[in-house]
Amino acid sequence: xxxxxxxxxxxxxxxxxxxxxxxxxxxxxxxxxxxxxxxxxxxxxxxxxxxxxxxxxxxxxxxxxxxxx
Numbered sequence: 620x621x622x623x624x625x626x627x628x629x630x631x632x633x634x635x636x637x638x639x640x641x642x643x644x645x646x647x648x649x650x651x652x653x654x655x656x657x658x659x660x661x662x663x664x665x666x667x668x669x670x671x672x673x674x675x676x677x678x679x680x681x682x683x684x685x686x687x688x
Contacts, residue, residue, distance in 0.1 A: 620668070621668060621669050622665060622668040622669050622672075623669075626668075627665055627669075627672065627677060628680065630661055630664075630665060630677075631661070631677050631680040631681045631684065632680075632684060633661075634657060634658060634661045634681045635680075635681045635682075635684030635685050636684075637657060638654055638657055638658075638681070638685055639685060641653070641657075654685075658677070658678055658681055661677070661681075662674045662677055662678070665677065
C-alpha cells in the first residue's frame with residue numbers, strides 16, 4: 620500500500636506526540652539529536668512506502684506540532 624498525504628500527516632502527528640512525551644518523561648531532557656533521530660526514523664519508514672515522500676515537509680509538520688505543545 621502506498622501511503623498518501625493524509626497518512627503522512629497522521630504519522631507526523633504521532634511522531635510529534637512521541638517526541639513531546641519523551642521530552643516530558645526524560646529527566647535530563649531530550650536533545651535536538653534525539654529529536655532528529657526520531658524524525659529520521661519516521662521519514663525512512665515513510666519514504667519506503669512512497670518514493671514521492673517529502674522529508675522536509677514532514678519535518679516542518681512535526682516541528683510545528685512540537686512547538687504548539
